[in-house]
Amino acid sequence: MDNIKIIVASDSIGETAELVARAGVSQFNPKQCKHEFLRYPYIESFENVDEVIQVAKDTNAIIVYTLIKPEIKKYMISKVNEHALKSVDIMGPLMELLSNSIEETPYYEPGMVHRLDDAYFKKIDAIEFAVKYDDGKDPKGLPKADIVLLGISRTSKTPLSQYLAHKSYKVMNIPIVPEVTPPDGLFNVDPSKCIALKISEEKLNRIRKERLKQLGLGDKARYATEARIQEELDYFEKLVDKIGCPVIDVSDKAIEETANDIIHFIEQNKSK
């Protein structure tokens, strides 16, 4: 059994370095290789670097870093070389390319990607919007939304809305259930901003049975019956037909992947 320690060091909060590190270890079987992340945010002084170096030496860790300030970065590189440590500079190669392509000098200021600019406040607004208009709660969101997600149960409407909000899209989601009348105005919404989410009958059946088992109820309860599921899917299809929007099957897809498909549809429609 291998055991990998990764130090994520950054002069900001280390989000970028951590994402790269996670993507890296995800390529190895977690049963064969345990991994551990040690986060060192706000590396601002030579002493902070020394601490990271000491820990890396003591624990044989790989240092994955994003350092923007030239003097801190230079010091890290010299120390890593001095002690023959394993390290990866995540931002360095791109920063070098950009510096050579752009006449202006960079800010060399850590955390610029988190600055409180218009894009930041747009993202915050989008996150609050998605919470406020979750689950079709308030139809007043419809005309204001950039994206309207329609879906039967268990299609990850809420997390999808949040993921898209982090990309600054204002998203409203609406559950499609035979018993609940869709909000007034849904049929007047521009269909090019609507996306319908479905899930396979088999998958929905499996999820529902699982849930009933957890609740201590039998497989046969109405919620799980195939007839009921068919009814829901039929209702969904009729409604989506009427609206005339694309349908995405989310079965076995991660929200990141579905979100990517949604953005693709929405941007394509915009450029038409």
Next chain:
Amino acid sequence: MDNIKIIVASDSIGETAELVARAGVSQFNPKQCKHEFLRYPYIESFENVDEVIQVAKDTNAIIVYTLIKPEIKKYMISKVNEHALKSVDIMGPLMELLSNSIEETPYYEPGMVHRLDDAYFKKIDAIEFAVKYDDGKDPKGLPKADIVLLGISRTSKTPLSQYLAHKSYKVMNIPIVPEVTPPDGLFNVDPSKCIALKISEEKLNRIRKERLKQLGLGDKARYATEARIQEELDYFEKLVDKIGCPVIDVSDKAIEETANDIIHFIEQNKSK
């Protein structure tokens, strides 16, 4: 005025590469240097690579890529060299280090970081939890939450809860306003999972005045008066004293930075 085009190419959705690219361009003054991202997700064939290469040649773009499949990556490198294009391999250096440190062969399977494992479902649960228990709506969330955020208005409680949810923490947030009695049970919650959020008097005053202006109301409306703000802050401080939890000042901080501080407090308390 410089004009930078960056192609984000990936055999998965390209989230990691895009984050690195955004962090890179954030170091340059957007007024001096316009930038544009072109996303090429799901690069799965030599033809897909050829398309990226063609666009990079035509538009003089920098290619920032994350390619996991060895044959696709090798092809990209050979084409980039052949045409002397500017490119950055985001995952390559770390993958090489990991492969040398770990005995197991990597999966070499794109998108593994998005696999639907326990960690994924834990994150999804956390996102749904934060939406469900936003704004103190339902006190039943209190015992189930990993983190309880208490805050006066305009302290970014909702986006903070969502950001922490993406890190798999179940977060409930509760608005602290003199007129609203805090939920039963708040004083029985383990204070080591509570964090109070405040904002400076001056900043709160500015935000409120701005909002009133947008609403077409005068500066003098009760909502904005300094006496009212003082009343809210006094009430907040008394309540936080009673609970005995740490206070974080969020004025002029991005949610990513505040979230980092919160995680620091919570993890420190856990390890006690």
